[in-house]
Amino acid sequence: MNDKPQAAISCQNVWQVFGPNADSALSEALSVHSEPEAAAAALREKGLIPAVQDANFEVAEGELFVIMGLSGSGKSTLIRCISHLLHATHGEIRIDGENIVEATPDRLIELRRKKLGMVFQHFGLFPHMSVIDNVAYPLRVQGVKRKARLEKAQKVIELVGLTGRETHHPRELSGGQRQRVGIARSLVTDCSVWFLDEPFSALDPLIRRQLQDEFLQIQAELKTTIVFITHDINEALKLADRIAIMRDGKVVQIGTPSDIILNPVDDYVREFSKDVAKGRHAHVASVMEPGEGHVYGADDPGLRVDMTLDAALARCMDLYEPVPVRAEDGTLLGVVNPANLAAALHVEAG
């Protein structure tokens, strides 16, 4: 991020502590301990739960920021702090420069009506309303006239591909369709900041992939700032501009997908990236060294910095002649073209 525009979201020293008298306990712990870890330990000793500890990050406008972690790592709590469904115990959360921790209830309602949208893991649909009424609900609470709000809702329903299901009730829809309704509802107000709390976790893998693709399309079209929660590393890598990894309430690493895979800060992060096909997510840039002082041959497979490692490997392998494959006693069985080896490894050459 070179010339950084004003951050759409910025979190500074955000804490969320659960338990009796969390406020005073936290300020006491912070006054005694300067290190967040020590303060958190002190709180735990008192039987309180520091669900989010000293979170610091910024999300740029139009960025897709993914928060990842196992269940219980505090990621859902963190997104609820940012969307102010929970009042952060301590810290500053700015959305477009405005500190929402100190916002009045009226201002919060105003913000939610105009600026913020949210999608929930279990969809949070209102069972007594039809699809279109669910989608139009954020407009209804603003007092938009029925005709106008249904028109707007219709457009969003088209965007998420639910045309024809407007009068259905949530119970008549499949899981994937329900989440489309949830997405449509969060988009109906043209929000500029979009929160998604594990939106696809409750869905089958196939539907999940389909919705991820559609989500990326929507994002390309709308260019909203997005905070996206997931526990699935592959989902995070597929969608994210940057990823924040959380463990036990702490943000342990923030970085681009290839950062996370190639330079994990600790074993916890490494464990996540173990099962990931690194070649598909890391780019040539991440393994490139300075060109001076190197001797290289005449062969040029045509690598570019933004190529995935898989693609680069295939190009390089193209340079080789086929090599023999032998049986155990040494008799020649056939040949393998190294380029084919590389191609076979990355099935989904993109």
Added chain:
Amino acid sequence: MAGLSKGSLAALVALVVGALCLLLETTMPWLVTFPETLVVPATEWVGAAMTWLLQLLKPIARAFSALMSYPMEATNLVLGSSPWILVIAVVTAIGWMLGGVSMALMAVVGLGFVLASGYWHESMNTLSLVAVSVPLALIVGGGIGVLANEYPRFRKPVQAMLDIMQTVPTFAYLTPLLVLFGFGPVVGLIASAIYAAPPMARNVLLGLERIEPEIKEAAIMAGGTRLQQLFQVEIPSAATQILVGVNQCLMAALSMVIIAAVIGGFDDIGWEVLLTMRKAQFGPALMAGLVIVVFAVIIDRMSGTLAQDNRKRYDARVAWGILAVGVVASAVTWNSLPNPSEYSAFDGAVNAVDAGLSAFTTANWQWLAAIKNNVLYFGLLPLRIGLDEAVLPFTWGFQWTTQWSMGLFAVGAVAGLVLALRGQVTWGIMTLIFVGMLETGITNLPWPFVLVGVASLGWVASGHGLAVLSVGLLLTILLSGLWDRAMLSLYLSGAAVFACAIAGGGIGLLCAVSPMAWRIIRPICDMLQTIPLFVFLIPVLMVFQIGEFSAFLAIIAYAIVPMIRYSRHGLTETPDEMIEAAIASGATTWQILRDVRAPYAAPTILLGLNQTILYAFAMLVIAALIGTTGLGQLIYLALGQADVGLGISAGAAMAILALIADRMVQGFAEERRKVLGL
């Protein structure tokens, strides 16, 4: 909108029939009063049939009665002749085992109060009745529950039977039992066993049905026989639910034993309340009532701890110690203990209450009467006989004329039209119907309108089946000549339910919004639900004397509790994510309440309303003791004359009303649940 919705269609039919009846009532008076020539002497037939049947059963019953008198007399002897120190020690020891210090203290203080009140002897008589009837009810109820679980074919009929047993008013049991078993405490015992068995059966069945399939499968795979599976795995797994049943069974038995006192013949605490109430000695009545409440609270809280999931264990040695102290103290004081009935620590207080009460009512009779008369003249009376008859110069200050009626209907029509134009066709038509009902009064409603109206409601609530069933059942009331009485009952319970719905719903809402309010209201609700029905009559009687208004108040006091509880529960149980979604949509607190919480709570609130209706009917019969004119009075009269036919018919009519109301509200709740996809 293509055509009319089901609801508006039904409402329209009812409206047309009602309007026709109103227009034709002058030329065809039989529309309002069902012609007497068509009334079948069903009451006598039922009487004859029942008498024949009862005569047949009488020898068996009498034998059973003789058999039951042994355990009863035995417990009576044991409880009655044990020194009170020993009884208190035993109860305290049990209290310790169940709930530690607090329960033990409650036992000591509670029983100490009973002792000091001078009602020890009567209380022990009541207790011995409960002590015999409860095991009987537990065995019968538990057996029914287990059998219904074993043989799924019986489940439906058993459920239906349990429903009926619980809707038939308590007094109605007594008349046939009286004929069967003759006068005496055994009737109360049997009645209370019959009344207390259904909750046990219901909970046993529920508990067994709810066991996770994997647990049952594990028992099968372990190679247990069916009996082993049942007794070693299933019943222990369902223990919590079964113990809830035990708790409910105990409370029902206590309540019934006290009600059964109206047939007299046994010197128990219920009889004491009745006697003092009849003599208008409200101080002693209140004292005896408090003794009942103390027993109810002790029994309820102690048995309630049994059903707690992870209750603490308490050191048995302490219990033995308490017992030993009790035995030693009894032995030491064996001959020197005075007769417990001679204690009268509260006589002064009782007299003071009596005197204070008289002073209070004389000093404040003006505004007490004002409350009573306002509610009567401006609320209950118009509802009962309609505005056209209730509005008189000496109550309302003017005479109701045809012009007034026209004006009322015009206002109703305009309101209905406005609603209809805003898309609420059903409510528009309903408004017009309500206006018509207000003009005519519930007891003067033409019977064809009632039948059609009930049929339409039933049809909307759950389809043709319920419509046909309701009309069929109502026709039996109509043909047996109990119609007028039934309408009177319907009116009073309807008014009380309406008041409960408004007030209870409001309080429930308040408690849902403010945890503080719930902390205050909750113990009151707990208390009101623990008190046996009978006791509610005392305070209203003290202040407002005998009459419909007192009955109205007593019914409300008892029936409001479920409405409060269910409203609050419904409004607070909305899933978090749904609330978050509404907040994230930018809804205000009020908008969330209106758009999300309330619709989601609707089925639960309807169930609360259902309970309230059943409670109101149950109390209606008891309230007959202090002056109501409906079916309850008939049942009570039948009891006095041992008229089986009348008692059974009136009881059945009452049960029919309750059953129809129950099915309808359940139907609506079910429909709402389906809409919500629950």
